[in-house]
Amino acid sequence: MTNRRRRKSPSRRSRTRQITPRTHWLLLSVLTATLSAALLLQGYTHHMFGITSDNVTGTRGRNDSVPSKVAHGGPVIANAATSPYTARVKAHTVALTFDDGPDPTWTPQILDILRRNHVHATFFVVGTQVVAHPELVRRIVADGHQIGIHTFTHPDLAHLAPWQRSLELRETQLAVAGAAGVTTALLRPPYSADNAALDDADWSVLKQAGAAGYVTVLATQDADDWQRPGVDRILANATPHGPAGQIVLMHDAGGDRSQTVAALASLVPRLKARGFEFTTVSDAVGMTAPVQPAGFGEHLQGLALIKVLQGGDWVVWFLGLLMYAAGAISVLRAAAVLIAARRHRRMRTRRRGRSWGPPVVEPVSVIVPAYNESAGIEAAVRSLLASDHPVEIIVVDDGSTDGTADLVDSLRLPVRVIRQQNAGKPAALNAGLAVATYDLVVMVDGDTVFEPDTVRTIVQPFADLRVGAVSGNAKVVNRGGLLGRWQHIEYVVGFNLDRRLFDLAECMPTVPGAVGAFRRHALLDLGGVSDVTLAEDTDLTMALCRNGWRVVYEEGAKAWTEAPASLNALWRQRYRWCYGTLQAMWKHRGALVQRGAAGKLGRRGLIYLLLFQVLLPLLAPVVDVFALYGLIFLDPVRIIGLWLAFLLLQLLMGLYAFRLDGERPGPLWSLPLQQFVYRQLMYLVVIQSVFTAMTGSRLRWQRMERYGSLQAPIGAEKTLNGHPPQEPGFAQPTPYDGFSYAAPYDEYAQPSPHYGLRQPAPHETPHW
Structure with a gap:
């Protein structure tokens, strides 16, 4: 099976990475160039000059070269270039x-x-x-x-x-x-x-x-x-x-x-x-x-010129309308997330006194899917063993070629290692679910380190029997350099503020793969983790919502994860995330017309994702081009003022989000620079993802490079009865200040449809 899959991958890679993206960027370049040319023409014709008073402009110069017969002749002047003559009115x-x-x-x-x-x-x-x-x-x-x-x-x-x-x-x-x-x-x-x-x-x-x-x-x-x-x-x-x-x-x-x-x-x-x-x-x-x-040709050229310029006028009007609409929607979004964050904080404060219910003390099964994770798997496993909550740790090695499973075995820690042929992350998660002992399951990526209280904190909401899944708080560990700071800002300001809003609206669309907890029987009712999308965490969370389960956000359950340290690696990661999210949104579009929890997901969560993670990013390059148009041809002071106002709004959101997360606001100094590089990259990711989805191309799993920047706790050996280790030695991860490459980059193979747990057949209708 593996060999057959590998034989197909070159053609699939060729189709997805060479032909389709090249067409995407060619089309985008043509559209951008056409729009820019139209705006330049429209700007020149409407704003470079204009009809003003007929008062003679400036001081008149010498008239030595003006022929005397012209200066004292009639008002109609012909043949000025050769032998000028003038004519007077009768x-x-x-x-x-x-x-x-x-x-x-x-x-x-x-x-x-x-x-x-x-x-x-x-x-x-x-x-x-x-x-x-x-x-x-x-x-x-x-x-x-x-x-x-x-x-x-x-x-x-x-x-x-x-x-x-x-x-x-x-x-x-x-x-x-x-x-x-x-x-x-x-x-x-x-x-x-x-x-x-x-x-x-x-x-x-x-x-x-x-x-x-x-x-x-x-x-x-x-x-x-x-x-x-x-x-x-x-x-x-x-x-x-x-x-x-x-x-x-x-x-x-x-x-x-x-x-x-x-x-x-x-x-x-x-x-x-x-x-x-x-x-x-x-x-x-x-x-x-x-x-x-x-002449006929000149008439056609003139008609074309008129239509082009009239079209340019319409485009400018429409772009202006879009820019103001996007600005208004962005302000409304900012107000909504800030109000929601404040209410979420008050709700969390009130909940501390009465909690979700009786403390959850039952053991938890922790599933760690791993593919070529030798650089960080030891840190991940030791941090889990250092938990102050009883855990069963299951590492599922998905056909690693870098000795990940052997490394875990060599640690001689109370960890169960399952080896399987390379079949994809969903298959690895399902293999862990199949052997998990306990009903409460925590899923964690192999490049993630937990704090000692993370497991205990993330499972407390399960005291409420309506809760089917809990999202934790993933934090970036390698924050050095601009790229690390920008991703840190995105995690704190973007992801976590949105999760607070989704929690209040009861429409959480994603429990991140880095730190999430689930009820095992709820997942089994769905047939396990589906592999039909590349964002298995989003697909799974949406399916739980549609099945009537509530999904909540527990900000105190912190996990430290490695973020991509190069633009190329970041592109691959976000491309997969965005494409997978689009797949999940399309798969669960039926929630838009359903009632109950499914309807909340559809009419709140899906519409929010469509508006702010798809449509606005698609329009963002157009808005940027129009902003440049405004700087050149309109009022630059007004355009700069609007940009500064937008930046100030983002800064205020960032300060509040960092305060909620207990983070120092120092990295926010890089926020203005983020608008010129990182923001554009994220928009291009969305554009390519949408084009890929529209063309029907199948994107492959893409594994991120691991850099070994996570610290492993020393002596973290813990049994299932909950006794703490002698010296847990859990060290707070230090900010990233450089990296060394781990094993060479490889990809997950195309996920196999056979992963050990029953999935509904194509002709069956899932019971939501």
């Missing part, structure tokens, strides 16, 4: 021009006034506004008005690099082509004035635009409506003082244009009464057809 002719639009409020009102008076005008549109309101551009063209471009984001072109100028013009042209199916040769640079105001920098812009085929349109009469000086003042500014033709500059967007609308309604009839004719810029100077139908 006498008694007015070309109304409107900048910065289209705007959904003011542009329709202006179009209505022009239609009523049978007047055509020229609209210089901004690309971002075209993207936001393409229907208005179509209406402008359909009503017979002329289109010109006013750049894409309304920057001062004189301050941009040549490539940025080209991009501004090209993107605006595409937007117009996509919206209305036309292209235009008319350009009005933002913040431009009349010919006399041109300087050398402005002239370089006009020459580059001329080389690209654009005709620049300046103004001869500025209504100054952007200042909102009042309707009468706008009328005065826009009214010609003689018979000379004029190009009048007004605005249909960029702010409140109610005064512009009111002034326009009076201006047109008044000038018509004086004999002025209204027409477009091209007709006013005798230009031939500057607006042409767009």
Whole structure:
């Protein structure tokens, strides 16, 4: 059986570790790159520049390179790159021009006034506004008005690099082509004035635009409506003082244009009464057809640009909504766990006086599943023998290749050693259950050391006959270095605060494999420990809850365990935990619609896990990308303030959790750094686990490297009658400050379905 399983493992490993993860990260990279590109484009188009007042930006420079015939010529400038010439407006002719639009409020009102008076005008549109309101551009063209471009984001072109100028013009042209199916040769640079105001920098812009085929349109009469000086003042500014033709500059967007609308309604009839004719810029100077139908390809490119930018707007809105929702949910979660922790502490304080019932003094069977645990098995066994409660210790060697069983035998301690072929941790636990003498069973990993009172403390809740399992308090022993501190913080703040909440809500989803106690007959009723998931402890705990048993948390039952000391080892461990938890959640999804204890697990525990251990981690990278977007394009002070507020909330939670666990708060100084490395790693673990589950891949057991950082009690020899050893010598584990590798890393083989205890057949319905 073992050889057959080993022959299959290379292909399984290839499928799970090479093909699937590579596809995961390729897809994630593509999605992240696409999202980042969309956000960069959206940020550039909406936040790098913007429509502001038409007041000339900055101090005008020298105008030595501006040709005299341009500086003193007409407002329409063509062929600026080669042989520039200008054109003036015919006498008694007015070309109304409107900048910065289209705007959904003011542009329709202006179009209505022009239609009523049978007047055509020229609209210089901004690309971002075209993207936001393409229907208005179509209406402008359909009503017979002329289109010109006013750049894409309304920057001062004189301050941009040549490539940025080209991009501004090209993107605006595409937007117009996509919206209305036309292209235009008319350009009005933002913040431009009349010919006399041109300087050398402005002239370089006009020459580059001329080389690209654009005709620049300046103004001869500025209504100054952007200042909102009042309707009468706008009328005065826009009214010609003689018979000379004029190009009048007004605005249909960029702010409140109610005064512009009111002034326009009076201006047109008044000038018509004086004999002025209204027409477009091209007709006013005798230009031939500057607006042409767009080619099919250009029209498609423009449509694509509009859809991409509109999609970017939606994405930014949705991400902002998600970020605020995630923040609100996180705050609610923090409040819930802190309130629950406080209530749990009060409940524990009250319980000290009356306890769970009569003291539990009956002996306990302790099962230690072991696979290549020679580095720490002696410390684990001796700590168990040093217990102040009578114990029967059963070490189940699951086909170790490093002499684990021989090492335990050589200690000549009152420990029962069972040897079996490599079949997986569930099979090892079931083998121990099959031979256990007592109904109360404690399960402990081979890399874990108990304190002398841990066994006695963890079994006291069994005085309540409703309790089927008890979760202990697993603590990290190797806390040296940032990685050790971060895991220590996670155990104390994350796991233990959640367990207090689950205990109060009576929906404990997991009794950790490092330190957990069970009623043996409750486990046998379930058919033993199932091997259908990789998180056998979570699966088993959920099954007990669904079978009507209460699962509680006893924080005083402390166990010291080794945590991974490298990012690679941590990844493997958390990947297995997360993937196994997803399997268990799916397996027990029926609890969502059940009643009683099962319903509490489903509607409280499973929803909590789904929300905070699956959905929020999946969204976290997106939120991080959006936070970077906010730092670059939005208000960085606000973004940093929100991050600091979130960090402060976590720090307060950490201080309270460390106080509850009796820990010194020193490691919390590393909490800010945890947000940039450890947090991202955990999110990536969840992402890969979800992808693996969605693709249906089977993940193998992955054993963590042992470093031998646990200390074994000296002379801990104890018989079942409860007599203490002569010199227990139990030493408090010291903080981790280095390690030496134990046996080479190996994996558990795929768990075998045959583990000695009866499991329900596939066609049977379990009795919950």
